[in-house]
Amino acid sequence: MTAVPFQKRALLRRLHGGDALQTAALIVLVLVVLVAVLAPWIAPYDPNGLDLSAALGGASGDHLLGTDESGRDVLSRLVYGARSGLLGPLVVVAVSTALGALVGVAAAWCGGLVDAVLSRAMDLVFALPGLLLAIVLVAVFGPGLTAPTVAMSIAYVPYVGRLVRNVAVQETTRPYIQSYRVQGWSGWTICLRHLVPNIAPLVLAQSAMNFGYALMDLAALSFLGFGVQPPAADWGAMINNGANALLQGAALPALAPGAAIVVAVVAFGIVGEGVADRVAKREA
């Protein structure tokens, strides 16, 4: 049993051509990260600077992507939006990968009752929709980036945990693990020094793809008003605000953040898939 995103591997493989595409995707990701880090220096305007008289202005020399319903520069908000767009998924992936790896390795190594309990617990979390969990946490702790990030961190644990558990179970049957055991190494040492490093590339590939999915989920929550709060720039919230402007013929306020999400998610997917392919080739 592998996590859901891995089931799309074959499809993704058909969609991209190989190394060139992966390189392009990697460049896109580097650019997105740079934009997020350098936002205060490269954004042409204050992302929250209002000019009501210029609301929904089209693309121009002054505003390359036009202005939104409050006359704010869409490009500047897009640039600043990359920060929350990347920070949330980064936390989600870091936490879910750490917890998932811990749970997966523990289940595989201990086996028996521990494996059964941890596996069922992961099934339970897996069955719980992440967005629903996020909405519950938002209701308790209030909207913002924190509650959805915590919820998604929990929701993504089974994606990593189940993968790690399955790979680790296979790994523990390999001769090198048995040799270390015969030599009297402790379980902790074997796991930390040998087992985890051996399955790390696969986990990394999964995490890269999880990053894209987490980005979309958090953007969806912002779109629904549960995530990053106004006036902070956020891609999901920008799509929501811009949706009404579509009727008025102004597409860029919704289009630009929508396109940014699509590009970032696809890039993460391609990079993650590339890593997975390399791991698969190495193992073959």
Place this chain on the structure above:
Amino acid sequence: MRTSRSLAALALVALVAAACGGSPRPVGSGAFQISKDTPPAKGPVDSVTWSLYGEPQSLDYAYAFDYPPNTVLANVCEQLQRITPDLKMQPGLAVASSAPDAKRWVYTIRPGVRFHDGTTLTADDVVASLQRHLDPKIGSYWISAFTNVASVEKTGPMQVTVHLKKPDQLFNEEMGTSAGTVESAATLNRAGRSYGTPDGGVNCTGPYTLDKWQKGQSITLKRFDGYWDASLKPKAATVRNVFIQDPSTRVNSMLSGEVDGGYLIPMSGFAKLRNAPNGKLYFGPNTTAVSLIPTNLKGTLGDVRVRKALSMALDRPGIIKAAAGGVATPAKAPGATGAWGIAPEAAKGYYAKLPEPAHDVAGAKQLVQQAGATGKKLVMTTSTVAPEIGVIANAVQAAARSIGLNVELRSVAPDAYSALFSDPKARSGVDLMMTTWYDSTPDPLEFYGILQTGNFSNYGGYSNPAYDKLVDQANTQPNPAARAAVVARLQQIAVDEMVWIPLYEVPHSLFLNRKVTGAPTGITQLMYPWAAMLGSAG
């Protein structure tokens, strides 16, 4: 991950829209004309599909305090008085009303009126209906209308007397709103807590009966053949009110012909609906002003200098352009000029004396400094329930920042935004909220009366003994002109003390496709059976 896919799909839709949508257009929609009515209907029509921006939380008249429930109930339930589309008072279910003295209103009940279940209207029904507002267990949203009521008594088979603690002229006019709605006493007893819900329903006397309430989808009304008023005999056999929360979807459903019409058109749809080949966009008379309500006068906004400063920092023309598509006029007072139906000409003079809202950022900054409020934090609510709320919230935040105040925006769900106006707990920790406030009667005392100490809708807790005394004084004046003169003094105080911060006044809006016509264009559709006038256009 279904929602994730939806988001991606939305983004792709946006991409396609960009490819097909052409270049952006200016926001301002320019001048607008007020139409008092639409062409009269020429014949019957089988069914009409109408859009509502939200689902009513209840159809219990005691909680009908917002556009969706009132739009539906206006056709189903009736009041003792009737407020006509031209903002005039007419006899409703009370064929006559009189005040034998200053502390009594006596209502003679119209004979021969039947409820939807076929039973006949009596004084007992009126007493039971009015007394519900006085019951704390009910928690009526219309309790303000009954503040001065001591008791409601049946004084004859078809006569009801309302005893007052002190004179209350406005009470008689409020009997034309949901406060004066009459429901069958037997139904109220039988339904109990389920009254006004999809299970309990309602049983009133209006031209339409509540036929079906599909939770989350629609409320269907059916023509009541036993309706008493021949002049308002419905032309449409059924009216299906569908709930369409998303503004873009609502406008597109009108453009596509999926719905036949609707009130309260989203500003973002004005341009497209004005040029719609399949219908016409109307702007009608209104009693509505958009204002900011300081909801905590014990906090930073308790200092009138801070409230004035915030008002002075606002760019009203810019807000009107961005939030109302240019279809609005700057407001000098929180009570709309259209709400002075009892003295419209005199109202112009009173209004002219009010100061024009100034835009003076430097002066505002100075006021904030004088008040020692520089750097203080204010919490303002915002919501996606209507696009203009977000635009105004952004504008207020930016204006506040420019004068040294820190406004934190708190986003709430659409239902929670409605609760701000009925539940004090929902306003906890909130300093400021935006409202689109309409009056239901032709009397400006309705609005200025709510700023009296302890009033249900006095959200900020404003208290001024001189003001309270003037409200009481206005309520003793049976002569409309004399009452209006007192209300003008209330208006002056409310503006001087900036109890609410007025932003702009908007016309009421209505879209009708070419198949139907006859609906009134103005805000009184919330009290008047608008659907009964709706029929075939040709």
